């Protein structure tokens with residue numbers, strides 16, 4: 001692994017390194033060369049990597065987005081500003097066919113909100129309403145607390161839930177394991193007559209930050225207001241209950257939906273020199289939650305995938321096929337951007353060679369997750385050897401993303417996600433702490449380099465993946 005200080009010094013090495021295992025591929029056989037097809041990509045890959053890691057351009061562009069626009073919830077004026085900004089900047093980069101594609105998105109507005117302990121002591125709690133939650137009455141919901149630690153425990157204590165505020169206190173293990181309490185907990189509690197739901201923040205203990213995120217109301221349960229509490233506040237309530245104290249809480253939320261708003265996916269391209277109708281998509285989502293600055297989720301993913309095209313343009317690298325960057329709208333609370341793309345591009349989905357999404361942060365890159373045929377995986381593995389110098393050469397099983405998902409599923413398109421060191425991701429995910437200072441410029445540059453090389457080579461291969 002190259003360290004930050006040694007990175008620039010190592011560039012001549014990156015330019016020269018040529019000893020990587022040659023893999024066989026169908027293309028190699030057709031080329032009449034045995035495994036040498038990758039060799040012709042060493043020089044452009046080294047240039048792309050050198051250009052990416054040679055400057056903090058990507059980080060600085062993300063800083064402009066997050067400092068001047070900030071967070072960007074669907075339907076907000078801030079997201080509109082980000083969309084207009086991205087269009088202008090893509091044009092300035094010299095990208096081709098830069099345009100927006102209209103998408104109607106839900107507009108959820110948080111409004112003022114608070115949670116407090118009323119008895120045995122009056123204290124405020126660190127909270128964030130869950131996305132898509134309904135409001136409380138103006139005077140708030142005031143009720144006794146019931147703490148549970150699983151859905152099973154909730155079901156066994158069903159009779160106790162009636163008229164109470166139910167708190168799901170489930171410590172973070174993995175996102176998949178614990179996010180279900182945020183998504184489904186409110187309706188599970190409402191089915192038993194709870195008047196509001198609280199959930200322990202879905203993330204490791206941080207510095208008293210609550211994590212928002214969307215809930216999903218079931219159609220067979222009343223809609224009750226719901227919020228996340230910081231882990232510290234959850235632990236405190238647990239201790240109070242454990243001591244047998246009678247805990248009463250009040251939750252106040254103004255959350256509500258306004259009419260759907262017009263939004264857009266932003267698209268830019270490097271048109272292919274031989275087969276422009278065949279497309280490699282790289283992407284991130286431009287919308288974010290309405291707290292923090294949407295730096296890691298997912299401003300960084302937008303910028304590093306967009307960088308792939310900027311770098312190609314800057315270096316005059318025009319691959320055989322078209323490389324298209326898409327900055328999605330409405331990933332966080334609706335997925336309408338990804339659905340709209342599938343619908344608007346249905347006629348050309350069959351000509352999509354690969355779709356890549358970066359939505360796991362832009363920390364130190366390891367490589368890519370990939371879903372596709374075995375032969376495509378072999379090819380992608382060989383391409384990834386070009387990234388060993390920046391430590392991004394692993395190809396793991398399973399790639400995709402929420403926004404590319406609808407198109408990928410409909411047309412069985414090979415799918416890829418950028419794999420990075422995720423150890424910090426869920427600490428700041430959907431919190432006020434999702435700001436650019438958590439992102440290292442060199443790690444981010446390596447993410448851009450990895451995406452650029454992968455996208456360029458896949459788009460340029462003699463035969464499609």
Ligand SMILES: [Zn+2]
Nearest residue numbers: 297298331359
């Ligand atoms: Zn995201």
